[in-house]
Amino acid sequence: MNILIKGLVKEYEKVALSIDELFIEGGKIVALLGLNGSGKTTLLECIANFKGYDKGIIYYDGEEDFERVRNKISIMQQRPYIFNMPVKENIILGLRYQRLDTKIIEERLKKYNSYYNLNFLDKNAKKLSGGEAAKVALLRAVILERPLLLLDEPTANMDIEGTLMTEKLLKDINKEFGTTILIVTHDIFQAERIADIVIFMDKGKIIEMNTNEEFFNNPKNPLVKKILKRGEVND
Amino acid sequence: MEILEIILTSLYVSLTSTAIASIIAILLAVPFSIKDFKLKRAIYRIADSLMAMPPVVMGLIVFIILSKRGPLGELNLLFTPTAMIIAQMLLILPIIFVLTVRQIEKIAPTIQKNCYMLGGDYGDFLFLIINECKGEIFTSVTSGFSRAISEVGAVMMVGGNIKGYTRVMTTFIALETSKGNFKDALIIGLILLAISFLINIILHSLKGRETNEYIN
Numbered sequence A: 001m002n003i004l005i006k007g008l009v010k011e012y013e014k015v016a017l018s019i020d021e022l023f024i025e026g027g028k029i030v031a032l033l034g035l036n037g038s039g040k041t042t043l044l045e046c047i048a049n050f051k052g053y054d055k056g057i058i059y060y061d062g063e064e065d066f067e068r069v070r071n072k073i074s075i076m077q078q079r080p081y082i083f084n085m086p087v088k089e090n091i092i093l094g095l096r097y098q099r100l101d102t103k104i105i106e107e108r109l110k111k112y113n114s115y116y117n118l119n120f121l122d123k124n125a126k127k128l129s130g131g132e133a134a135k136v137a138l139l140r141a142v143i144l145e146r147p148l149l150l151l152d153e154p155t156a157n158m159d160i161e162g163t164l165m166t167e168k169l170l171k172d173i174n175k176e177f178g179t180t181i182l183i184v185t186h187d188i189f190q191a192e193r194i195a196d197i198v199i200f201m202d203k204g205k206i207i208e209m210n211t212n213e214e215f216f217n218n219p220k221n222p223l224v225k226k227i228l229k230r231g232e233v234n235d
Numbered sequence B: 001m002e003i004l005e006i007i008l009t010s011l012y013v014s015l016t017s018t019a020i021a022s023i024i025a026i027l028l029a030v031p032f033s034i035k036d037f038k039l040k041r042a043i044y045r046i047a048d049s050l051m052a053m054p055p056v057v058m059g060l061i062v063f064i065i066l067s068k069r070g071p072l073g074e075l076n077l078l079f080t081p082t083a084m085i086i087a088q089m090l091l092i093l094p095i096i097f098v099l100t101v102r103q104i105e106k107i108a109p110t111i112q113k114n115c116y117m118l119g120g121d122y123g124d125f126l127f128l129i130i131n132e133c134k135g136e137i138f139t140s141v142t143s144g145f146s147r148a149i150s151e152v153g154a155v156m157m158v159g160g161n162i163k164g165y166t167r168v169m170t171t172f173i174a175l176e177t178s179k180g181n182f183k184d185a186l187i188i189g190l191i192l193l194a195i196s197f198l199i200n201i202i203l204h205s206l207k208g209r210e211t212n213e214y215i216n
């Protein structure tokens, strides 16, 4: 799914997000980098209509009425809300809402759980560790197989194995369905490993956006240059 | 046996009023928590003040409405258990509503967004929020029930304390005490106390449960 953003402004006490124009081509994996408080979550949640915004338009494949594309977008929030029910029910909740056949649901669950092999599917999901909860929230979003997938630091709490399997999962669905994936991360190496396009945000604005190769080999913005030299995108 | 009848009438009236008030309060509290509209704060303030409404005043209002010349006089409901249910229901409706709103308003928008994102509809959302906030909602409901079963003013006025018909525990206590029959009054008083204890025990057993950790 293509995303075109024009004149997007979101204010709290101060301006949290101000994007003149942003075009994300369908079928790409896009990494969103930036310091804490630079507006990454705000951007993602505006796109997912989790947050209202003050000005601007977002076009989803040319469509500006969010209600018409609602069922084409899924999001995993930075602090995902996990429902008070077994892990399995959390993961397949969206499929249940589609009233899919139990057999199809089981097959999908099997397919996507093969990446993590979660062995606590019957456990109450409120009792999970941070990384476990992140895997559940990620599967819950991915299992819907929607054209646009928005992920807010999905691997921030995961172990190395979980992180790498997540990256593989994302690449796989991107290949299989042409899923457009917008992923927020503080790990520049992760961005380098999976992204086609890399965006860097600062103070609510996009200060650099380029293809993976260009972004890492030939950064233009001074802040981005400095950060890439240090090797970590963090405060 | 008179005492058993009184206890049963009490439970019937208060459980029914609590059930009706709970359903209405929850169905109102959920949309109230997720929507922003003009008079929201004003409505909340009013409901909040109504929580402290003296039962006799509620009794008086319902009495006027149900009395022969009142707007609903033709229904002949005055001095019936139904009148008592109506009075108690109106008395505790704001209590359950306000307490439920307080408990769910922070989390309701998050649950709603996630539910809709996953493709759920309003019914799915309603189910989720009740499922997520069972304990909190139960606390509100029991607060309403405690108030209903222990109040005396409203049921006395609209029920009339008719023996074998509208006499409940609280009006029995009031009557027997005024007659100097402390023994029976005390027995019923203890039963009332036991019911309160029971509610407390149930509440505390629920308090130990997990809280919502991954709140945005």
Ligand SMILES: Nc1ncnc2c1ncn2[C@@H]1O[C@H](COP(=O)(O)OP(=O)(O)OP(=O)(O)O)[C@@H](O)[C@H]1O
Pocket: A012, A013, A016, A034, A035, A036, A037, A038, A039, A040, A041, A042, A043, A078
């Ligand atoms: N609900 C809110 N009320 C007020 N200010 C907010 C709110 N949410 C975000 N902000 C502010 O908006 C700015 C952008 O926040 P945002 O969460 O988008 O940052 P971020 O890039 O995701 O940061 P992080 O890397 O820490 O997740 C921050 O300055 C933040 O303090």
Ligand SMILES: [Mg+2]
Pocket: A040, A041, A042, A078, A152
């Ligand atoms: Mg963030």
